[in-house]
Amino acid sequence: MRFFNKTKEDKELVMFLRYVLGCKPKNIFLYKQSLIHRSSSHLGVKGYKINNERLEYLGDTVLNTVVGDYLFKKYPYQGEGFLTEMRSKIVSRASLNKLAVKIGLNKLIEYSKDFAGKFVSIDGDAFEALIGALYLDHGYKKTYKIITQKILNIHLDIDSLETAGWNYKSKIIDWGQKNRQKVSFEVIETSYVHSRKQYKVQVLINGEPMESAVDFSIKAADQLAAEKTYKKMEEQHIIEI
16 A cells, blocks of 8 residues: 555655654554545545544644643742633643644645645644654653744744734624624634534624634634734724724
């Protein structure tokens, strides 16, 4: 099968793992699978589809645990609310999408070009799947070290995230109240990604559709849609910066 052949893409993947994450793969199959989007699934034994959905599920769990542990140790005097908000900022779909692009992971993802632009979280999903592969290949201890030292400490400015605004939903609702504009949030579409429900939320101002966003919780999708709407309104000088 082509999936198991050593290709130029395999060599690029090994180089990525070595120089970006600082690890040597023991089971390259796991990492290759982590980069196969479901739109480009390979056919395995007995018709089993090979893609990154299961690894994404595992990686999401591991990443939340690592980031939660990291923040708990970094901020020994902060309360639950602060820690929860910081973790949400780091593991949000928008943040992971940007992170995947920053480290060059997006260039390694295999997906059907027919679906280009349809899957808004493809890069962030692949990043989570990669974390799942790391965990299976090297265990929790090394995965924790890679995430904290090679990802968080190098590619994320934690101190800036600490002071960055996050609750854009409250911001845009406050703007609406002050300016007598009705702001609402509506779930306009739902879908399932390997048994996980995904929500598409749209911001409405006086019933007029604004920006929309997709995430695995309505709360997170609300925030992402609110952020996109708020920033667009800033650019249009509807909201003063």
